[in-house]
Amino acid sequence: MFWKEPAGLKSLNVSAKVGITLFLIIAGIGYLLGFANILLTYSPVVQKPGMSMEDIRISFYGARGTTVLEASIDGTMKEYFQSENEYQELKLWLTNGASEADFASVQPVFESSCVMCHSSESEVAGVVTESYQSVEPLLAQDTGKSISRLVALSHTHVLATLPIIFLLALVFSFTLYNEKLKAVVIGFSFLAILFDIGSWWLAKAAAGAAPLVILGGVSLAVSFGAYVVLSLIDLLFKKKKA
Ligand code: HEC
Known part of the structure; x- marks a missing residue:
């Protein structure tokens, strides 16, 4: 995406490798913390252990x-x-x-x-x-998350995920994977941001859309996982062919 002929992360200087390795690992940890936060926030909505579809439905659509x-x-x-x-x-x-x-x-x-x-x-x-x-x-009837709360959540979420996904895409664009694979991973990850946030709005509008919130979250998780794992493999193991 950014370099016409990517040289691979393994050919970088040691200092850049240290920086990028730590960036990838910490981005992964940050993502897992975000996930834990979601579990802790939504689990108590319905007083049953763990997070369920019911917790999500009531949070967005309302009871x-x-x-x-x-x-x-x-x-x-x-x-x-x-x-x-x-x-x-x-x-x-x-x-x-x-x-x-x-x-x-x-x-x-x-x-x-x-x-x-x-x-x-x-x-x-x-x-x-x-x-x-x-x-x-x-x-009054419980209609779930208010529109103003959803706007606020969507706004902070876009501003938080967009720069991270962009940086991960930038690092990934240096790797030696096939261009088609790179285009798919990068395209998917940016669309995952839209899907993740869009799913909240759908779940607010229709009770049946609660599973989309899980799918949206999972697609973002898959994007993070793919960037971190694939970039680390490239950085540690892939040598450019002479
Ligand atoms: C320790 C502080 C604290 C106490 C005590 C507390 N709340 Fe809350 N309450 C919050 C916070 C923080 C929120 C917003 C986050 C949330 O909805 O979980 C909230 C949100 C709410 C809402 C809005 C929920 C919605 O869906 O918009 C209601 C209604 C509410 N509380 C009622 C109560 C009632 C009734 C009690 C007493 C039994 C109570 N709260 C005790 C902190 C508190």
């Missing part, structure tokens, strides 16, 4: 049969209840129609378990649980 509040206390916010009793009280209030008249019965629960993060000062995640008026918007 449409329920409210934002109920989905949160049955998911990632469940761990914050001071006691099982408090959780049950809040559940009971929700089952009984979450009326303003009965709010007094659950106000202490919000006070002790939620307000340390969701007060009008800290307003973590834009959520306040101090009064009925502040809780009311959470009683």
Whole structure:
């Protein structure tokens, strides 16, 4: 892609080899950390161990049969209840129609378990649980990730993955593999960025699209893996034919 006649990574100076080897290894580790982060973020959405299609569906499309509040206390916010009793009280209030008249019965629960993060000062995640008026918007149907959150996520993700994929493509373009293989790997990796992020938007629009989020993530993982492994092989073993 970048050099008309690539000379292979093995023919580089020792200093460049050290730099590129470490770059490839650390990029690989960085990717694995990103993957671990995803597992830890999405696993608690449905309170069952591990990450499932259900976790992904609810995160993006939402638990449409329920409210934002109920989905949160049955998911990632469940761990914050001071006691099982408090959780049950809040559940009971929700089952009984979450009326303003009965709010007094659950106000202490919000006070002790939620307000340390969701007060009008800290307003973590834009959520306040101090009064009925502040809780009311959470009683709307859960429609998953908001558009503004998706825009923010997509934006940071493009800006984070694009330069790394570009650098990996640059290194890979020096290797001695067949040009067709290189074109496929490089083309695939850039499209994987689009596919990965596009899959979130599809999963937000349709419940059935949740598996695409996995496929998108896997295609990016395959790209990273291919760049790191193939470039290291070229750097360590491939000699240019005389
Ligand atoms: C230690 C701080 C902390 C406590 C305590 C806490 N939350 Fe949260 N809450 C967060 C953070 C961080 C987020 C955003 C990340 C997320 O959604 O997982 C959030 C998000 C939410 C959301 C938005 C979810 C969505 O899908 O938009 C709701 C609703 C919520 N919390 C309710 C509660 C309730 C009810 C309690 C009390 C049982 C509670 N939180 C306790 C930190 C906290």
